Amino acid sequence: MVSNSNINNVKTKTIGEIFSKDPKIICRNVDVFYGEKQAIKDVSIDIASREIISFIGPSGCGKSTFLRCLNRMNDTIDTCKVKGSISLDKEDIYDEKIDVVTLRAKIGMVFQKPNPFPKSIYENVAYGPKIHGLSSSKEELDFIVENSLKDSGLWEEVKDRLQSPGTGLSGGQQQRLCIARAIAVSPEIILMDEPCSALDPIATAKIEELINQLGKNYSIVIVTHSMQQAARISQRTAYFHLGELIEVGETKKIFTMPKDKQTEAYISGRIG
Amino acid sequence: MNEYTLLILLLLISLLWFYFGNKTALSLKNKQLKLNSLPHYYGIYVALYSIIPSLFSYLLILVFDGILFSNLIMEFVPKEILNSPDFNKIIVLAQIDNAVRGIYFGEQPDWVTIASNQMIEWNNQSLILNFFCSISLALGIGYLGFKNIHQEFRSRNSVEKIIISLLGLSSIIAILTTIGIVFSVIFESLRFFAIIPASEFLFGLTWNPQFEGAERAGSGQEGLASYGSVPLFVGTFLISLIALCVSVPIGLFSAVYLSEYANKKERSIFKPLLEILAGIPTVVYGFFAALTVAPLMRNGGSLIGLDVASESALAAGFVMGIMIIPFISSLSDDVINAVPQSLRDAGYGLGSTKNEVITNVIIPAALPGIIASIILAVSRAIGETMIVVMAAGLAANLSFNPLDAVTTVTAQIVTILVGDQEFESAKTLSAFALALTLIVITLILNFYALHVVKKYREQYE
Incomplete structure (x- = not known):
């Protein structure tokens, strides 16, 4: 447990409001190393319940790395080391007692490139509930699959071909299938790593609409290269540069009155 | 003066042409003319031009x-x-040829001596003719090639064309050899099927080939010979099945371990060690099976009250299974490694354990490739001979019991064709019919494997 007294008492160079009133995830002084190379330097930030927060910044600034720390996806990389503390509901997720499998069920993830399993659409969505034993009967499983597909706005398009392969869908549909797959295990937080970068504008618009909908029930952390997208969908925005968290704040303020010079330079298109 | 002198002469002439071609091109270059190709291409061109015809x-x-x-x-x-x-x-002809080489068996008839003397004379004349033709061609055509050299001559492209035709020729030789093998087997098999009906061969339940000579000499019983190949194919499939029961789990599990669990260092140690298995000659596996595994199984069987034949399908199949482990593990390892990381990430991102990712995501995605590797291993097992000859015996029992002695198609082919045989007899010819059937079966398996591999390519790309 991270004690309450010191979580808001942290030294940071970050400009803006890193704290939130109702924090779901609390990150304090996080450093990430790939071998000798430091990819993230001393990042502290809160992620609130039911908020959509976007991470922006130039390529290689560490925003995806930081995102992958939040559900310990970096564990799969041998050389990666994480220091500092990240807690979910005030429980340190890097504690030895934490079961990383349950953690990842609570914090879902959507990846840059749509990556449906080479199975049927139904099996793709049913995968998570099956391995976590979320349903006790076929009917219940059908219900979960249907609801997840409805929530991801895909149901009407695929209800007649649930048994055809998920890889046969279009790129945008595949990405929505991946979102449906992620929400089928009813996570509390969804991490999205540039979910629209491989999609055309129409598919992107659909996914953005979907993210807005999902934001009512989940906390969503989205890494994006598109500043317009960050401006359209997120309530808060965090700007990363060279592994450091430069500025955090309300999206409107970040985009209209950035306090930091680097942030301003990036947003006005001078770096990045 | 013999063939070797001629070949060396031809080589020397083409080297000379290379020198002249190169020199001419260099002198053109020294005159500040812009050559189409590098000078040595002109040399190579003239040399190839002279030596090939x-x-x-x-x-x-x-x-x-x-x-x-x-x-x-x-x-x-x-x-x-x-x-x-x-x-x-x-x-x-062989008699005359031997006389030409100076090999005699006893008294030589006069006509053989005359014929061989004539042959020697003809051979000498032919060699002189050959000398004359080849060398004049090497010089003449080489000169034509040499005359071709001028500033704008594209010798690079011409050399390219000559090389392409040489490469094409090599692949045609490989294809023609395959066709030749198949046809030689087909023709001999047709002769066999003229003696023994195909239906008897394919569906007969008793395999007992006998020389007709043996019957005539009274040592073989009348009408004993029978050519039903079913026991052989049953034996082949029984042993292959046992081999698969050993190699598929071990091969697949080690592939999973190597690709998913082992770190770089372990992988660099275990993978070559496993692949050493593929490099052991099968005859070594054969005596390992016959001298170590088979007695072990017999003794072990008698301890628990089982009657294991000293030459059993189980021993041969077990050792054959060990032999084909690297085929399955190495290919499956490649296939599993080819499963994109994004699918693994998707699995982990949903909160799967490593084992769940492997069984629910990776193995299904890699399954077509794994099946293809198994099919390749099967065709290897079916064609395997040495282990069976040494460890499974030659008794053509129609038995599904792995503890019995059985024999396989390839082992029978070996025993039929080794030693003295009468070429016209059904016994000898039956080897070709067996080989043909075996070729057809492995061909079907290979085609099927290729088909599966092709399908696999469309899976997640």
Whole structure:
């Protein structure tokens, strides 16, 4: 447990409001190393319940790395080391007692490139509930699959071909299938790593609409290269540069009155 | 003066042409002319231009003369030998050929000496002709090539064309050899099926080939020979099945371990060690099976009250299974590694354990490739001979019991064709029929494997 007294008492160079009133995830002084190379330097930030927060910044600034720390996806990389503390509901997720499998069920993830399993659409969505034993009967499983597909706005398009392969869908549909797959295990937080970068504008618009909908029930952390997208969908925005968290704040303020010079330079298109 | 001198001469001439070609091109270059290609291409061009036609004519004359002489020499064979019922052209030619080489078996008939002297004379004349033709071609055509050299001549492109045709020729030789093997087996098999009906061969339940000579000599019982191949194929599949039961789990599990669990260091140690298995000669596996595994199984079986034959399908199949482990593990390892990381990430991102990711995501995605590797291993197992000959015995029992001695198609082919045999007999010819059936079966398996692999490529790309 991270004690309450010191979580808001942290030294940071970050400009803006890193704290939130109702924090779901609390990150304090996080450093990430790939071998000798430091990819993230001393990042502290809160992620609130039911908020959509976007991470922006130039390529290689560490925003995806930081995102992958939040559900310990970096564990799969041998050389990666994480220091500092990240807690979910005030429980340190890097504690030895934490079961990383349950953690990842609570914090879902959507990846840059749509990556449906080479199975049927139904099996793709049913995968998570099956391995976590979320349903006790076929009917219940059908219900979960249907609801997840409805929530991801895909149901009407695929209800007649649930048994055809998920890889046969279009790129945008595949990405929505991946979102449906992620929400089928009813996570509390969804991490999205540039979910629209491989999609055309129409598919992107659909996914953005979907993210807005999902934001009512989940906390969503989205890494994006598109500043317009960050401006359209997120309530808060965090700007990363060279592994450091430069500025955090309300999206409107970040985009209209950035306090930091680097942030301003990036947003006005001078770096990045 | 012999063939080798000629070949060395041809080589020297082409080297000379290379030198001249190169030199001419260099002198053109020294005159500040812009050459189309680098100077040495001109040399290579002239050298190839001179040596290829001369070699071709050398081989052509050699083959043509051989055929011509063997027909002409028949003039010297006495009428009574030509007309006798035992006349065999191949034997007569071999007799003359031996005389030419100076090998004699006892007293030489006069006509053989005359014929061989004639043959030696012809051979010498042919060699002189060959010398003349090849060398004049090497010089003449080489000169034509040499005359081609001028500033704008595209020798690079011409060399390219010559090389392409050489490469094409090599692949055609490989294909023709395969076709030749298949046809030689087909023709001999047809002769077999003229004696024994195909239905008896394919569906007969008893395999007991006998020389007709043995029957005639009274040592074989009348009407005992029978050519039902079913016991052999049952034996083959029984042993292959046992081999698969050993190799598929071990091979697959080690592939999973190597690709998913082992770190780089472990992988660099275990993978080569596993692949050493593929490098052991099968005859070594054979005596390992016969001397170590089979007695072990017999003793172990008698301890628990099982009657295991000293040469059992189980021992042969077990060792064969060990032999084909690297085929499955190595190919499956590649296939599993080819499953994109994004699918693994998707699995982990949903909160799967490593084992769940492997069984629910990776293995299904890699399954077509894994199946293809298994099918390749099966065709290897079906064709395996040495282990079976040494460890499974030669008794053609129609048995599904792995503890019995059985035999396989390949082991029978070996025993039929080893040693003295009468070439016209059904027993010898049956080896070709067996080989043909085996080729067809492995061919079908290979086609099926290729088909699966093709399907696999469309899976997640």
